[in-house]
Amino acid sequence: MTITREYLPEIEFEHVSMRYQTDAAEVLALEDVSVHIQKGEFVSLLGPSGCGKTTLLRIMADLIQPTSGEVKIAGETAREARLAQKYGIVFQSPVLYDWRKVKQNISLPLEMMSMNKTEKEKRIHNLLELVGLEKFKDKYPWQLSGGMQQRVAIARALAMEPEILLMDEPFSALDEFSRERLNEELLSIWSKFGNTVVFVTHSISEAIFLSDRVFVLSPHPGRLSAIVEIDLPRPRTKEIRNSPEFYQLISDIRSSFEGV
Structure with missing residues (x-):
């Protein structure tokens, strides 16, 4: 039974939408987002400002509740997972x-x-x-x-x-050199700790360097426009940023924004 559980999604979003009421009008921040994240996986939520990345992360953390849809964390509700300090x-x-x-x-x-x-x-x-x-x-x-x-x-x-580490653009205020160094340090920590990581960023190269998969969100309202598999070898070093494969992934992700 334990072995079977390892292959179940740890984080499940099914048709999640989020609406905010402002003084001016109702705002649709997320629309019909469905994602499954596996145990021990490192995934990034990528997109421009206003695409709902942080909103999605806050829903995972049970800091806000979605307007519609279902969220499961290791088979529990987000609230149950939060109270269990996961x-x-x-x-x-x-x-x-x-x-x-x-x-x-x-x-x-x-x-x-x-x-x-x-x-x-x-x-x-x-x-x-x-x-x-x-x-x-x-x-x-x-x-x-x-x-x-x-x-x-x-x-x-x-x-x-914790079983799950949620990170909301933690390195965005740093200079590029510090940011890249901390990217490497974060992967080293993750390799030792082995938990599931959901990382919010608007940097394509950062998302590629860190992740097993990248969830690309389009803005206004936030929709899941692409899921990109990052099949670069691990452990990852700074040299991989200069590889043809890395540049190809940047091109693939940029193309997923076309027409959005």
């Missing part, structure tokens, strides 16, 4: 507490658990090691670079050992 979330901004040191920011989710001090300290140490911040554990967020702050946010999201 999610870790990394936002566009690190959202760290300036008055708490790095290790204290990471430990925040663990403070709500009945975990003994020794076990808690061991987990925090392992997370600091995972994101390469052991030497900065006693620093405050304002003493770190933007990229380092996001690594703290990733470690905090992983503190509860």
